[in-house]
Amino acid sequence: MDGPRGQNDFARWYYGLPPVSRTVLFASFLTSIAPLLQLIHPYQIFNIWPMTFKGQLWRPFTASLYAGGGIEMLMGLFFFYNHSKDLETEKFTRTADYAFFLTFCWAIIVVISYFIDGYLYFNAVSMSVAYVWSQMNRDRQMSFMGFIPMKAMWLPVSMLVMTFVMNGPGSAFQMQLVGLVAGHTYLFVTEIYPGSHGVRPLLQTPTWFARLFGNAVHARMRTMPYGTAFNPRNRQTGAGDAAAGHATGFGSATSSSTAFRGAGYRLGDS
Numbered sequence: 580m581d582g583p584r585g586q587n588d589f590a591r592w593y594y595g596l597p598p599v600s601r602t603v604l605f606a607s608f609l610t611s612i613a614p615l616l617q618l619i620h621p622y623q624i625f626n627i628w629p630m631t632f633k634g635q636l637w638r639p640f641t642a643s644l645y646a647g648g649g650i651e652m653l654m655g656l657f658f659f660y661n662h663s664k665d666l667e668t669e670k671f672t673r674t675a676d677y678a679f680f681l682t683f684c685w686a687i688i689v690v691i692s693y694f695i696d697g698y699l700y701f702n703a704v705s706m707s708v709a710y711v712w713s714q715m716n717r718d719r720q721m722s723f724m725g726f727i728p729m730k731a732m733w734l735p736v737s738m739l740v741m742t743f744v745m746n747g748p749g750s751a752f753q754m755q756l757v758g759l760v761a762g763h764t765y766l767f768v769t770e771i772y773p774g775s776h777g778v779r780p781l782l783q784t785p786t787w788f789a790r791l792f793g794n795a796v797h798a799r800m801r802t803m804p805y806g807t808a809f810n811p812r813n814r815q816t817g818a819g820d821a822a823a824g825h826a827t828g829f830g831s832a833t834s835s836s837t838a839f840r841g842a843g844y845r846l847g848d849s
Contacts (some may be wrong), residue, residue, distance in 0.1 A: 596660075597667040598792075605658055610644040611652045621645070625698040626689070627630070639689050643700040654828045659705045662712040670715050677790035679784040680711070684761040688754070691761075697754045702742075703762065706758030710735045711766060735759050 593601065614621045626642035646655035673675040684707035688700050697703070717732040729737065739759070742752045768781040 595675075597662055598674055599666050599681065600660065600663040603663065603681070604656060605660070607644045607646050607656060608652075610641055611646045611648065611656070615648050615652075620624075626700070627690070627698060628693060639700075642698060645684055645699060646701045655701060655705065658700075659708065662705075662708050666708055666715065670711070673784070673789065673792065674786050674787040678792060679788055680765055681708075683765055683782070684789075685759070685765060687761040688757050691757045692754065695750075695753050695757070696759065697750055699750075700754065702751065703754040703758030703761070706735065706755045707736060707762035707765070708764035710759050713765060727748055766784050829835065 593605075595731045596604070602640045609723050610624065613619045614624065624641040624645045624767075625637070626638040646652045646659075665676040667674070670682065675811075681704065685700070685704055688707070692698070692700065693704075713731045713734040717730065719731040721734070722728055723734065723737045727737070728840065739752065739755055746752060764812050765782070769783075770780070773780045
């Protein structure tokens with residue numbers, strides 16, 4: 580009885596995850612566990628540019644999915660799971676928008692890695708997700724590593740400090756910093772600059788890209804302290820909702836920030 584019930588519970592949890600987060604999480608798990616099972620050598624996963632340019636074009640993709648081995652893999656996947664599922668369902672209007680966000684950040688990370696000799700990208704992509712999540716929940720109270728209380732806005736800095744203390748200013752730290760830059764670049768061109776200047780986003784999900792994902796919808800509006808962003812396919816507005824006591828958008832209902840002040844919208848209203 581326990582076996583089938585446990586399998587059903589796992590299936591319910593797995594298929595209850597938003598599609599992009601679910602796919603990346605599962606692909607990362609398979610990519611990370613393969614070297615542990617000695618199915619492939621880690622060297623075949625890393626993005627080594629001379630080998631990539633010789634035709635091994637899978638390397639930039641597998642390097643983005645490899646979360647390490649052992650405890651490092653479990654912590655990395657859990658960290659990505661925690662922030663990615665929230666980001667995909669609470670911030671982005673469509674499944675395609677979140678997939679495009681990850682693709683945009685991944686492209687920036689891969690390009691910059693060429694100049695700093697970075698060869699593993701999972702933590703960089705995870706940092707992009709964590710950075711945008713932290714900006715979406717700036718005043719939300721959280722615990723870093725389970726015991727350090729802080730506001731969510733300080734999560735990326737805490738991650739960088741921890742990586743620097745554990746590994747020094749090497750490749751791991753540099754790639755996390757690149758991930759932060761990628762996440763901030765996405766926010767700048769889609770929300771910060773348009774919100775503060777009253778213009779349309781400088782970057783939107785291409786129509787051809789959106790068609791790959793159908794019409795799956797997660798959320799309608801986003802809240803920002805620096806202005807109003809909207810999905811051009813859906814400009815409905817709603818009143819604020821702070822019932823949960825924590826931020827549901829960029830900033831919270833009690834935010835005192837006045838920089839880039841503008842009209843905003845909050846998720847959760849019909």
